[in-house]
Amino acid sequence: MVELGLIDTEIERQVHQYLECETLLRRFFDAADFCYDNCLSQKESLFLRGFPGYLGCCISGILEGGLHAAEFVIKDIRIEKYGSPENKKDGCGYHTREQGCRLKDLKPPICIAYMCPPQKEHIKDEFGIDYNFEPVKRFLQDILEAKVDDAEMSVFKSRLESFIEKIENSG
Numbered sequence: 001m002v003e004l005g006l007i008d009t010e011i012e013r014q015v016h017q018y019l020e021c022e023t024l025l026r027r028f029f030d031a032a033d034f035c036y037d038n039c040l041s042q043k044e045s046l047f048l049r050g051f052p053g054y055l056g057c058c059i060s061g062i063l064e065g066g067l068h069a070a071e072f073v074i075k076d077i078r079i080e081k082y083g084s085p086e087n088k089k090d091g092c093g094y095h096t097r098e099q100g101c102r103l104k105d106l107k108p109p110i111c112i113a114y115m116c117p118p119q120k121e122h123i124k125d126e127f128g129i130d131y132n133f134e135p136v137k138r139f140l141q142d143i144l145e146a147k148v149d150d151a152e153m154s155v156f157k158s159r160l161e162s163f164i165e166k167i168e169n170s171g
């Protein structure tokens, strides 16, 4: 867990909720294990024709709202841990050819939640999971805006856990 130090306890709660959801979503994407074989190792990106596969969907700069206190905190911790994004013409400044995204956590909502249409179709066909990234992105944003209570967190986490379980039990 990231050490937050002396910040407001309500903001600290939001940051912890956010990082908890990020961890679960990372487990979900890792379990689905789709990106490397089907996109990142390919000559051409699945998402945009003409872009190299290794770039995947990380084609623009890192996107963040930056209007809420918890977002500033997350951004500060991210920069402290990973440095600032490089200034690049093509692809996100945190993307590298060797490692893909340099951020292992502390990403903005869109980067945590996004799933491209081919992967969405795969997850539906293979595991019967209907994943829509827009509401997930919105939920992450709502956490940062202090709009999520414990009951809503619990429902979100259970749903994600059931997705992960479904994939892990499918083999």
Ligand code: SF4
Pocket: 034, 035, 038, 039, 040, 045, 046, 047, 055, 056, 057, 058, 114, 115, 116, 117, 119
């Ligand atoms: S989400 Fe889709 S476009 Fe993005 S890296 Fe994965 S497979 Fe590629």
Ligand code: SF4
Pocket: 057, 058, 059, 060, 061, 062, 063, 092, 093, 094, 095, 100, 101, 102, 103, 107, 111
């Ligand atoms: S922060 Fe990472 S996931 Fe988000 S666009 Fe950049 S490289 Fe991609």
